[in-house]
Amino acid sequence: MRPRLAAVSAVLLITLPLAAATRLTYDVNGKPTPIEWSASAFPLPYEVDQRLLELKPAFGTMIDQAFNAWASVPDANVQFSSRGIVAAAARPNDGKVVVSLADELFNGQGMLAMTTYTFDDSGHFIDADIQIDPWLLKGDFNVDTALRHEVGHVLGLDHSAVLSAVMFPYVTPGNIPTAFDSDDRIAIATTYPRFDPTLSGATLQGRVVGDSGGIFAAQVVAVNVAGEAVTTSLSNASGEFTLSGVPAGSYRIYAEPLDGPVEVKALQGTWRQAKTTSFPTTFYDAAPMRVENGRVYGNLVVNTAGAVQLNPRWIGRCNGTDVNVQTSPVVARAGDTVTLAIAGDGFVSGMTQFEIPNAAFHRISDFSWGANYVKATYTIEPDAPEGSFVVLVRSGRDTATLTGALRVQPQDTTRRRSTRH
Structure with missing residues (x-):
């Protein structure tokens, strides 16, 4: 199939965002479509530009660790194959991930790292590559988190509004340890499931509605009784949402607007069509709801009203x-x-x-x-x-x-x- 689109996810130096646990979603044949690799693409090969190791000798090992971290998520079925270090990394549309220095198109534009990708008319990736600006290796940034973040984009994840998630769109200082959040793990496991996610977890479905009907791109959060945000989702253009792979337990569900620190403009594809809608953070119910693996819980309507004050x-x-x-x-x-x-x-x-x-x-x-x-x-x-x-x-x-x-x-x-x- 012909390439459908070339897109860029960037890490901006000026405001320090990284360049999900929401899926990268684009309009394909008139339908919003999450982009992913076909099963036959795995193990996904990758190679590393020698020039990166000249700037930081340990960089090759750090890149390997970033890919291995995603492959090690227990319920996710992703694998990678290292092609080693290459002297001059080219970036053709060949189904191979190339990690290289930022080229002239992006160099010097205030971006720390970026992932470029193309996909076909079926919503499958053709190619995805990561470009690194030298400033990422020189500043007080958490390089490990930045690399995991970009590999997340390679796998089809968009940004998450969970501050502790690897896919949060702002680079963390170097003193903050790198660790996947529950939101990261569930996002990749439901995108490339090793097991049937409808059996290994619960599915929660509902709608976020405001003063003018359904709210597009509201973040819906399942928080457990320990106060941990276990997984999130964004509502579609009709306000409908689905939370998949939710482990058995008791949860409260709430919806919050993308009005800072993460805003709609930090997302890619069809999510950017959403108008930033301010509404009060609203819980589905005052009491926690108990969910069991393999069950579907529907008609969870979160009614929001009024403008944001807090x-x-x-x-x-x-x-x-x-x-x-x-x-x-x-x-x-x-x-x-x-x-x-x-x-x-x-x-x-x-x-x-x-x-x-x-x-x-x-x-x-x-x-x-x-x-x-x-x-x-x-x-x-x-x-x-x-x-x-x-x-x-x-x-x-x-x-x-x-x-x-x-x-x-x-x-x-x-x-x-x-x-x-």
Whole structure:
């Protein structure tokens, strides 16, 4: 089949976005179609431009690790085959992934990395290649996360609005550990399932509706009783959504707008046709719903109404009186005591508060407020679960979320302890 389209996913240096757990979706024969590799394309071959190793000798190993990480997701059926290092990497439409230095078309345009791809009239990839700007290797960026992110695009994933996801569209600092989020793992496992996802998990279907009907490109989140955002989906042009591969358990379902920190313009293909719609973050029901593997739960209608007043956008870890917030998740360890600041729009001094909906977190200070932020100190129990968690922000009757804004790692057992004898 003839190539249907050439597209670019980019990592911008200026605002530091990476270039999903939403699928890359394009209009194919008049129908929105998620793009993916055919089963016969695997193991997908890749090769690496020698010039990248001249800039950073360990880069070849880092690229191998990025591909291997996706292939190691337990429920995903993807494989890769390394063709090694090549002196002059060409990028023809040959079904082979080439990782190379950015060429003249993109070099010097403020992009850290980008993935270019073509696909045919059936919605199957013909080719996908990754280009790296030298600045990615020179700055204080998490190169491992950036490489995993670009391989995610190669596999057909678009950006995720979960802050802790590898497919979140903003590059993280080098000191934040690289780890797949549940949203990443379920996204790739439902795109290339090793097992039937309708049997290995539950399917949740519904619609997000607002003042003018169905809402296009609302993010729908399934958060478990531990406060972890397990998986997400975007609603289509009619407001309909499907959450697939949801593990058995109890969940609350909520819809939130793409009005920051991730916006519609950070997505590709047909998602960009969506108009940014502001609406209050809204939960499907006040009580958690129990789901079982292999079952379909339909008619989950999330009714939103009104305009957004409260819109948290940033989170930070405070040191004394210094408040430094960003779009990257805060990383803490079980057993830590941490002062968190949440910032955004519509914050009201004396009224806006936040919580982490997990029993292992305990607030030990009063809230205090600045011009556009609220902060408080929490302790985390030593046996707190590992994972990424939602932060719930409330101000009067308004509720909003920062999804995946806090990542907890196991307690550091290597820390020195003093012992009295």
